[in-house]
Amino acid sequence: MGKFKKKTKTSENIPTSALPDIIFMLLFFFMVTTVLREQDILVEQRLPQATQLQKLENKTLISYLFIGKPRNPALYGTEPRVQANDVLINTKDIVLWVNQEKDMLSEVERDQITISLKADREVKMGAISDVQFELREADARKLLYASTTKVVN
Amino acid sequence: MAKSKNRMVQEVNAGSMADIAFLLLIFFLVTTTIASNKGIQNLLPPKQDPNVPPPEINLNERNIFNILVNANDQLLVEGEYVENTDMLAEDIKDFLLNFGAPDEEAVALFNGLPQSLKARANRDPKSSDHPMSGGAVVSIKTNRGTSYEKYLEVLDQVKKAYFEIYAERVGLTAEQYRALTGKNPAEKELMDRGKEGIPLAISIAEPDKIGGS
Numbered sequence: 085m086g087k088f089k090k091k092t093k094t095s096e097n098i099p100t101s102a103l104p105d106i107i108f109m110l111l112f113f114f115m116v117t118t119v120l121r122e123q124d125i126l127v128e129q130r131l132p133q134a135t136q137l138q139k140l141e142n143k144t145l146i147s148y149l150f151i152g153k154p155r156n157p158a159l160y161g162t163e164p165r166v167q168a169n170d171v172l173i174n175t176k177d178i179v180l181w182v183n184q185e186k187d188m189l190s191e192v193e194r195d196q197i198t199i200s201l202k203a204d205r206e207v208k209m210g211a212i213s214d215v216q217f218e219l220r221e222a223d224a225r226k227l228l229y230a231s232t233t234k235v236v237n
Numbered sequence: 238m239a240k241s242k243n244r245m246v247q248e249v250n251a252g253s254m255a256d257i258a259f260l261l262l263i264f265f266l267v268t269t270t271i272a273s274n275k276g277i278q279n280l281l282p283p284k285q286d287p288n289v290p291p292p293e294i295n296l297n298e299r300n301i302f303n304i305l306v307n308a309n310d311q312l313l314v315e316g317e318y319v320e321n322t323d324m325l326a327e328d329i330k331d332f333l334l335n336f337g338a339p340d341e342e343a344v345a346l347f348n349g350l351p352q353s354l355k356a357r358a359n360r361d362p363k364s365s366d367h368p369m370s371g372g373a374v375v376s377i378k379t380n381r382g383t384s385y386e387k388y389l390e391v392l393d394q395v396k397k398a399y400f401e402i403y404a405e406r407v408g409l410t411a412e413q414y415r416a417l418t419g420k421n422p423a424e425k426e427l428m429d430r431g432k433e434g435i436p437l438a439i440s441i442a443e444p445d446k447i448g449g450s
Binding site: 146 | 255275285382388411415416418444
């Protein structure tokens with residue numbers, strides 16, 4: 085019995101001083117790995133699903149084009165629109181936009197620019213093909229159809 | 238006086254520090270989305286000069302695998318109506334590896350293929366001659382009214398057929414092959430060995446304007 089009594093004397097505090105360190109480590113991990121969305125998406129974005137996805141490694145070479153129905157139909161109408169950076173642009177302005185994006189890259193990387201086409205699944209091919217035509221004109225031929233992984237049953 | 242101070246336990250209460258850090262952690266968890274750069278890669282053809290007519294390409298009908306998608310998202314594969322894309326990848330693999338009329342180089346390519354791929358060669362004179370350049374081409378033609386989702390579904394299946402052939406040649410699964418980045422020489426060598434002699438020949442035609450938007 086005496087043995088049990090002795091045990092109660094030891095302090096029952098779990099040292100929690102290392103807990104903040106652990107939480108901070110997690111915090112830093114999330115801060116480093118995530119990218120804050122720097123632009124508002126003005127168009128609907130429900131990406132299509134596909135199975136044969138490939139990952140792009142070099143993020144600096146990627147520029148994003150968003151295509152879809154505007155989220156605010158009262159302002160922008162219901163027809164699918166193209167968004168580059170923060171604004172909706174007309175299809176014929178894509179060449180200009182591509183050249184601006186190219187200017188931001190170093191000279192050797194300029195021809196490796198990749199356009200990630202984030203198009204809503206309900207967009208018709210007519211709109212996509214117009215965009216592709218402009219991209220050909222702008223000589224930005226590397227294209228990535230952004231999509232999410234389809235779960236195969 | 239100073240001595241008495243030293244006797245006290247000099248510990249800052251750090252218990253609430255974890256709470257503060259948790260709060261920050263939850264903030265970052267909620268506000269950020271992990272940007273994924275995943276998708277299907279495609280290389281557009283070079284820009285056309287309006288003064289120069291598009292080059293005439295003479296290909297036999299048997300060397301083209303035709304996929305048509307109309308404005309109602311219905312599929313016409315090699316002139317036949319199909320319900321869905323489930324069998325598309327297998328059909329394309331059979332078409333690519335048909336070896337109907339191989340020339341000398343194509344015979345050498347055929348002999349280098351693993352047994353499982355050789356078994357696909359039906360030698361059908363009505364299907365493709367060989368999968369090398371100048372041979373089999375997969376053509377996708379859409380309508381302006383076709384939905385992007387359907388188009389991507391078809392392109393996905395075509396890519397699947399190619400990736401499965403490439404992967405089988407180097408003894409990987411298609412997933413492993415797709416994950417190769419070509420960053421180190423060993424990976425690059427694998428990628429090149431998979432592709433060698435069988436170029437990715439997908440022709441995406443300009444959508445026609447009948448019907449749809």
